[in-house]
Amino acid sequence: MRISTGPLTSPEIAYEIARATAVHDCPDIPYQSQKNFLALFDYPPPGVTYERYLGYVDDQPAGYLELSYPQLDNLANVDVDLLVLPAHRRHGLGRAFHDLAVERARANNRRHLIAATVDRHPDGAAFAEAMGAKAGLAEIRSRLDLTTLDGIRLAELRADAEKHAEGYHLRRWVGVAPDDIIDDLAYLEGRLNIDAPTGDINWEQENLDADRMRKGEEARERRGRRSYQSGAMTGDKMVAFTWLVSDVDEETHAWQNTTLVDPDHRGHRLGMLVKLDNLDHLRELKPQLKAIDTFNAAENAFMLNINRAMGFRAVDAWIEWQKDL
Template structure:
């Protein structure tokens, strides 16, 4: 058997098409309840990367047949010793050395670019959950990757929402949020809020559980937010935002995001939800998520399920919110998510390679699982982290966003 690996970019349409077909087939096999592998998103990953990110792509052929591809993202603004990776092998051509060859190729590139860690994601099955491919975990173990962060994909069945109970939960929460009001918008953030969104976005990795993932908070400003929006617009993400505005200061102090991809109108990802530490304890997170759910469903009536990825440590919080909102978030199948970035009892884990490199939808996910990669995901999926002894990839925290239309609504239609 002969394995060849060649780099490619967006100008090589044949290679792009071959890589897309590999990714689409792997998605259907490994994540059967996920939306179809989105061609628009895939092309945008190549042509319109996130700001401050350099992307390297390579295609592997086995005896001349396209067999796998590699995507390496090299942060340029922060985390300059880290990288994220997505390594995908066609399901029919696994266990023939293609993944190992791509791994060795990636390790060489990572060392050439001074990277010490690489993060990736892989799918795993949860105890008592649906069967999932063990290929990602087996490959990670064979390359010396270590599990650094586990996340569980949870799925909301929109048809199971008890709207009467949800209205009651909101009525109970709103008195604690006196002095705050909600604002919502679609797509591009209104200019008056972009600085506050940058502040909240920059706090995400400060507040989120990272376990053994060595990933520093990103330095986010208004220009970076605008660059992220352009990249997410190119990917076709229809984004629905809701913020909580502090009336005394005029600042947005809480923010949540739901988004829908171009390949499936029945599926959404719950992406970021964050409350500024100085304003916690007012039920702002619950109010924002519940009202944004209504915002989404008003404009996307075809949505049937919403996936999200959360660390197992947040299980108590999820039970609390699910009960108060009467929304059934059930653990779901895990896997790499395009949540740019989750299902019945599934989970994902981030694997780390030290001395080497650490990955997005390629991160190892422990099935119980998106995330959703929703996203971002950022892009969203399972995670695998490896140290530079071999490879590692940073956690899949990208979020796909697509500009739909700009506009702000003071207040949100009530349930």
């Protein structure tokens, strides 16, 4: 069997490999359209550069490797997306990609390779271990099933949160944040890697500012994806926020991303309040929504408790791996 790797020659083939692998790993998550996948090539998030490769078994395309290099912070890291089609596994292509990723990381002065695996199949974790990576953070993917939402329970949670959140008011927006809150938003989002558990993964604080937040949203929109946000304000300052993101051409599924409350304003149920408000926000704008998925560190009890109370249920377990060079 002949194993080889080379630069990406066909983004369409990369899409087919990424789609087939994702469907194998997480059959319950609708995979993005080819149009949106390809748009990442032209509209990356600000401050990230990519290298992309195809892998071959007997000259047949069988794997896809994407290396992402943060350029504005996290300068020692490279994020690795290393995929081999299920039918072509255990022939050594994963190992060939691993060797290439290590070589490219060294050439780019990166010391930490970071990648995630899911527990649904043994392949990912067994491979990561065999490559000498260390399990750095346990994560859980949870799902909120909107077809069985408990409306009475949600109304109770909201009433309770509002009682604790007297003096705060809510604000909603879609896409780029309004000018008067975008600095607050950059500050809050930038706290994520400090405030949320990151285990032994070398994730450093992101250098976020209004300009980067704005460009990030504009690029996201060009990738066919839109963010829906809700924030809690005291006076004219935003002190808590949350965001959901959903592909414009996907009516039934969304992702819950960051929820963050400024440390000075914790203890007022603002995390719960903005999440409940944003759920209503998205349901109004995407009435056919059926499911929202989210990732949390397994040790993030505060966030998991809020999610469980809302009705999120664990679906699968993930590990973030890190290999140090």
